[in-house]
Amino acid sequence: MADKHAETWDFWLNRLSPAFIEIVLSEPLQSPEGLCDFLGEPDEENLALLEEHCTQLAFPEYPVSQEPPGIRWFAGPDALLRDDGRMVLSVRARTEQALDRVGPARNAPSPGKPRP
Template sequence: MTQEQQPPDLALDLDALGAATGERPDRQAAWRFIRAFARDWSGRPLGEADGHTAAELDAAQARLGLPLPATLRDALQLLGKRPDLTDNQDTLLAPQDLYVDADRGVLVFRVENQSCAYWGIRVTDLDQEDPPVVVRADLVSPTADDWAAWLGRVSVAFIEVVLSEALCADEDLMGWVTPDDTGLPEDITATFRRLPLPEYPISQRPGSRWYAHDEIILRDDHGTAMFRARTEAAFDRFDGEDEED
């Protein structure tokens, strides 16, 4: 008797992800996705002590003389003290470290690990609850305004943060895929599910996209792709070390 094949376990809250990134975006859904991801992928659920306090955020506002968008406050209160979710590669700034690029009018909240890139919110957008995020690569000579559009909402940007930082969280569970001239290998495109995140630039490459399949998340950066497994068994299946699968 042939054993019925079980559907792949994505180990992701796709309902919350879809609601956070859909036509009527729900920023609370972004936090639900991040909470579920922390529980299932980091080994430790988010708790009350994992975020900055309202008093710390109020002090940052007073120091900067600028309002912090509601969604940025929510994010820092939710996971601002969980470097395993936010700081494996790049750095999410604490409230006392937030600063303004005064020449270009951008509040900076995240910095690449070698200070080669910065993420922020334009000062003119700080009155929005969930404003767009911009990025600046510090690999070329600065111009009058070298900040470029990145993701359309802070809430979606923090989903990207936890996914991207998870790729670097455990070297034993991560690896690389080298796409050919036409893109990802056929066995990946045929089996992996495209996640409902918009394409966005990363490492000066346009159009990064996310996929998932059987406890694997994968980011395709158009030229290289990085993946992370949730468990050793999932890594072995994906990497071809499981002879039965």
């Protein structure tokens, strides 16, 4: 290329890096094996508990092209949680105990996956 600056990653980093982070974080939540669950639509109380007891990851709420609420990520004790626009919560845990700590919403059936 004639413009050597155009060959650098500078123009891609503000879009590409978040996309890679999204892939890495989302992949474990979709695992057919492991300690994953779909928690359904959170109410205001559950959202307040999530924000109080878990740490929001230092990752911007996205997509940035739309107004909030967007997708947010949280880490709790041995758990990764994804809040999709205050409409759906998903979780991946390291242990059954951590999955149980997520809350009573876990007792609801997950789409396509009956509860034991």
